[in-house]
Amino acid sequence: MSINDERTGASEIEGDVDPASPTGQARRAYLASFVGTTIEFFDFIVYGTAAALVFPQVFFSGVPSAMGIVFSFATLAIGYAARPLGGIIGGHYGDKFGRKHVLIATMTIMGAATFLTGLLPSSVQIGVFAPILLIMLRLVQGLAVGAEWGGAVLMSVEHGEKKKRGFSATAVAMGSAFGVFLAYASFGVLGGLSDEQFESFGWRIPFVASILLVIVGMYIRLKVQESPVYLESKKLEEEKPATEKSALPIVSLLKEHPGRAAVAILTYAGPFMAQAILTTYVITYATTELGMPRQTFLNAMMVSLLGMMVMIPVFGSLSDRIGRRTIYIPACLAFVVFAFCVFPAVSTGSTWVIFLLFIVGMSMLNAATVGVVGSILTEVFPTRHRYTGSSVAYQFAGLIGGGLGPLVAASMIGAGMPTVSVAIMIGLFCLISAIACYSLGDTRKRDLVD
Known part of the structure; x- marks a missing residue:
């Protein structure tokens, strides 16, 4: 019997599921993947929205407006270009040392990068260092998002039942959709601010406030056990002769x-x-x-x-x-x-x-x-x-x-x-x-x- 089939028991039938049981861990893994991906995509899309609305004025004020828009969207593209590299790095450590450790790291890194972006001084204040720091933080965001997706979907699927893997995998898709929705909504509620207020401090609010989501997400993710499929596969790998190891x-x-x-x-x-x-x-x-x-x-x-x-x-x-x-x-x-x-x-x-x-x-x-x-x-x-x-x-x-x-x-x-x-x-x-x-x-x- 596959480890993926061992997911039911009396506790599930009675509706009182032990969080440490396979069923309880499967539910917690789904929630952790949903919340984690929500945060990652909220942070990633909040940046994109701000890049379109205010970054040309805040971080590229010393160049013509048309060039400021181009430079702003160039920093946006850097995040997408970094995602494959993030996937390779996250995949390496996730396959060698476990999914959970990487997912804790990606959430921490993403949260820190987004929070710090909200605190960055403008180019008027520190000159060329403002866009340089912005590019560095966007690069970090891209690496974190790239490393996040694979681990999040694997944790949910590898904890789930074999006959419910399709549903288990939706945790990440749901999280990405909800994260994008929250990003749009967060800027929508700031519509009452004047243009001057929004450019001065309003755009920073979603970035700084995202740290609260990170704290909640970290609390949930820390309580999820390592993937049982990964642990079983790792055990089989360790039993192989050195010449046959991956x-x-x-x-x-x-x-x-x-x-x-x-x-x-x-x-x-x-x-x-x-x-x-x-x-x-x-x-x-x-x-x-x-x-x-x-x-x-x-x-x-x-x-x-x-x-x-x-x-x-x-x-x-x-x-x-x-x-x-x-x-x-x-x-x-x-x-x-x-x-x-x-x-x-x-x-x-x-x-x-x-x-x-x-x-x-x-x-x-x-x-x-x-x-x-x-x-x-x-x-x-x-x-x-x-x-x-x-x-x-x-x-x-x-x-x-x-x-x-x-x-x-x-x-x-x-x-x-x-x-x-x-x-x-x-x-x-x-x-x-x-x-x-x-x-x-x-x-x-x-x-x-x-």
Whole structure:
């Protein structure tokens, strides 16, 4: 019997679950992954929002306004570029020494970087050192987020029942959606401040206040035991002769499963690109090129994020019943069709059409893919380099889809290409993701212990 099957007992039937029992630990691991990822993504997105609203004036006041905006968004991009490296570093230590230690470290590092960003002096006060310190803290944020995702999803999945791994993996997807929602909401409640007040101190409030979330998250995460799957695999690894023991996780991953790592990256690159372009470039295009109010899109985003949080666990649980590919592949193919509807729908200028667009794209299609991809990327790699493999796959998919996708879309439109060219790019990548997912097989049937 697999360790993943030993998750039920009299305490669960009676509803009085011992926190130290496998069932109690599974629930606590899910909560810890949800809260931890909420904090990580809240911190990461709060920075992005501030970069768009006030960082050009606060940290780049000595350059022309247009260049200040470019520099501000360049610091934003540094965080995304650092995420794959963070995934490799976090994966190495998570596979060698345990998931829990890395997750405690990522939360501490992320919390400190965000808190200190809220206390940074402006460029008027300390000159060029202000943007330098800002870049350093953003780099730290990117490394922490990159290291966080893989460990958080593994802790939840490896503590959960074998037949409920799809649902267990939704903890991270739920946390990321809720973190983004809180980031938008935190700036929304500051709307009563004047522009001068907001630029002077208002933007700092979400950064400094995030330390309270970190304290709560740390309390929960410290009470979660190390992954039983990791401990069992580590025990088996230690019993092997020295000549048979695994090399560095990233080395063994690239040596033993280079094709699988590449396919895993492609599995999520398409859906990541679709949602990233919808939530970033499309909003910029509509507000700058079409003159539409930004608030309409922010409201649509808030509503669709709430819808995502409802649908993510539904799709995760459903994947346990009918299979990961049965949900994921149709969602990827639906994204292909959806891509060709985005710009025509936005061009109507209709508020209800835009809301419907975001609800379909985020609450349904993105929820279906992000709610299932965590379990797929967990199940496709062996335990000895699962943290590294899942992190590398997710973060490089994010770099391709979330980092390069919007940039290429903006470059294509800026070069005079029609909007349908962006739809073709999204559709092609989503089609590749559907094929890649199919080639991975039915991952839910695999035992997590090597």
